[in-house]
Amino acid sequence: MKNVLLFIVTICICFSSVAQFKGNPNSGLYAEYIRTTKTRPALNNIRDYVGAKEYDEFSIKEYQGSPFLAEDFILGDIYLEGKLQHSDIPLRYNAYKDQFEIDEATQQEGVVTYMDKGKGVSVRVSQRSFIVLPYAEKGTNKELKYFEALYLGSKVQLYKRNIQIFTPRKEALTSMTPAIPAKFTPSEVFYAMWEDKPMTRLPNAINKIYKFFGADRDAIKDFSKKYRLDLRSEKDLKRLFTFYNSI
Secondary structure: OHHHHHHHHHHHHHOOOOOEOOOOOOHHHHHHHEEEEEEOHHHOOHHHHHOOHHHOOOOHHHEEOOOEOOOOOEEEEEEEOOEEEEEEEEEEEEOOOOEEEEOOOOOOOOEEEEEOOOOOEEEEEOOEEEEEEEEOOOOOOOEEEEEEEEEEOOOEEEEEEEEEEEEOOEOOOOOOOOOEOEEEEEEEEEEEEEOOOOOEEOOOOHHHHHHOOHHHHHHHHHHHHHOOOOOOOHHHHHHHHHHHHHO
16 A cells, blocks of 8 residues: 555656647657557547447537547646656546547547556646556456546545546437437546555445544544535545544
8 A cells, every 4th residue: 555655646746737738749759658449530420439339320419518528638748657758748538438538640530549548557637637546346347447636645545536427319209399419427436545445435425434434533523514514525525635634
């Protein structure tokens, strides 16, 4: 656990600033970190856009929301094992597919290029830190996923996953009712990693969150009530975890 924490803290210390992307860099600089998907014709077919066969019939214009955390490519930095590998790379996070896409100078029209999601890989973009960590929901095998680092303390770390939930189009049942377009709905899920414990998804029930703090449960509960914290809020969760790390 201490080695993992040291690695994560090292990442955060050496992250550099980022800026809005205005052009394409030399793609050869970071070719070893990317993979290229199949061609998609000018993004006008939602099946290739979100990688789901059943959405063949939908045009890209026929859904609401977006699969991306932000639509534009933003300059960011790529790290491996806490060491800066490449800086000022144009990136955007596809939250639906849990992938960072790269805008290449030599990229063909309709081709999606994305980063290899391997162990030790991390990304810093728009002053936000994304770290690849293994995680398994109950009853599933561990998979590598991007977690946004929100608070990195010595006793506990707080993370978030940015998710886009896709709801398929619903056809009109009668001529009097309109069809409901397909849509992406953003969702945030919070996770914590206590010392010598695996990554844990925080429950929605506030009382269940208190149980994770063991012997400090009462102190945590009193602090939360005193300052009227909303433990479904990122800001208040960070405040609670900061307090816990100080006691």
